Amino acid sequence: MAKRIQGKHIKHSPNVKLQTETQFASAFYVKSSTPYISAIKKITKQLNKFSKTTGVKKYNNDQYKKIQYITVKGMGRTIERTLKIAMRFQDLDYRVDILTGSVQVLDEFEIDACAKDGDEEREYRKRMVSSIEARIWLKRE
Template sequence: MSVETSKHNKVKHHINGKHIRHSANNRIKPSVEVETTFLVKSSTPFISGVKKISKILDKFNKTINRTNRKYQGGEYKKVNYITVKGMGKAIPKTLSMASKFQDEMDFKVDILTGSIEVLDEFEPDETKEDSIEDTVYKKRKVSYIELRIWLKRE
């Protein structure tokens, strides 16, 4: 099914069926990176996201976390910041979190922007009996934002 747009004389293709979104993360991460990264989704509640990030930051604070020495030495000693990432619709929420940590909690926050290529999968609509379409894959670019919330090592 195609629809022609008169404004730009381009043909847009509409794909019927189920849209399956795939993660942009396609590599295996080391355990330190997993424990120091927080992904913000559009469905992430703001306050619980802030609390989870605060818990991650507290793990590395010597004065708060005296019982667990794991986060004070070894590979964790090289950690200087926590990474918070948001894509697409989650960008405004991620920026609000940056503001919260920078202005109210007095953390140093760096903001990096970019775009990443993601793969969308469209399965054919099975409700139509005459449909013999195959699964369709489409690439698209999505904007993202990355926050680096620097640790306060005391």
């Protein structure tokens, strides 16, 4: 077992890939602070936005017509909340696919090297975190 690091833990976002506008619009990331009801409302808005009955021209172009599902992602302790959201949409007669996996994240720690100088040493550690992806398929007429 690895020794525990004494110091300040600096959190970084695990998303390192750049996303296109359509990928950004069709993805929803669940955080530990995301309220369940507002997540349901936001995902419902996204699903309605991409249906064919939408009158907004922006969402009726070819890029947005290629979108077949909304992706809901969660990692670590948000897996349970992500599954609850996916099950809610499955109860609303949406087709839902669940994909599981692991993501490698980088933790950064600030360690007080010398209390006199005020210098801080940084230590980086990689670790694997469980992740889940729920695909909620659009209902298109």
